[in-house]
Amino acid sequence: MKDLSNKKKESPFKVPEDYFENLADLVQERIKTEKTSKEKKIIPMLKPYLWMAASIFGLVFIAKIILTNAVPSEFRNPKISQTEVSVKDTPNVVSNADSANSIWIKDALSDTSSDEIIEYLSDYDIDSETLLANL
């Protein structure tokens, strides 16, 4: 018995009855459970990210409302953003600035009578051609 080659190689271990008959079903059941628990785990895992996305969206929305109300409507030009301005766009920007100036002049002259304007023009010798050219 001291020599291993003389020892009987019978396994001293036993297995419960029907163990191997049911194992395939047990494994399939476990795989199903793992699949379901994995699916259930995905939503709680995404929850913080969904909250973060909702918060960022909310902040952007609020910032947009505040900025919209803070900037006077006459200076708001949704067609021109800072990034869109290039050298070739410069004349447009200038003409937009001109139109803003003419609005301001119109507002400033609204309280001045026609007689006062004629008097001013005659004092500075501005003829009708110059006036028409600057319109």
Place this chain on the structure above:
Amino acid sequence: MNNLSDEEILQLFQDKKMQSKAFAMLVQKYQERLYWQIRKIVLSHEDTDDILQNTFVKVWKGLQNFRYDSQLFTWMFRIATNESLTFLKEKQKKHLGYSNGEVEEMLLANLESDEYFDGDKAQLELQKAILKLPEKQRLVFNMKYFDDLKYTEMSEILDTSVGALKASYHHATKKIETLLKLNEV
């Protein structure tokens, strides 16, 4: 249907409708061999059952991407062996402060009270001696002595050269014989 080759089972597994059936065939084909591989490492039936189910769950997950770099059985055998060794390491971690030897003694105590262990005194002494071997030698001894696996197969499973395995087995048998002589079995 149960006499299908590994290739045929794998082909069947690729068909979504047949996947469960193909996998059940695979489980039935290899469950016993994997069971005994695990059982010889962890000894108790309860632990073996748990590890075997884990092994098959991992096989299911990996089977989609299985490429014939190794034989299907060798690949499954390697998963089972790794799962068993991980189980032993976790057991050691749980009982923090226990040395390797103490964990093995705990396994042995469990074995003696295991209702699914039916060995006589000589077989118990042999299991005691096997447990005294270093981990790698224990694996090699079990695979060769009880299962008579080929060294080439063992080489793939344990990722060790055939020469090193032969040396390990030789050292293991010598140590066990010495231990048995000491205990006068």
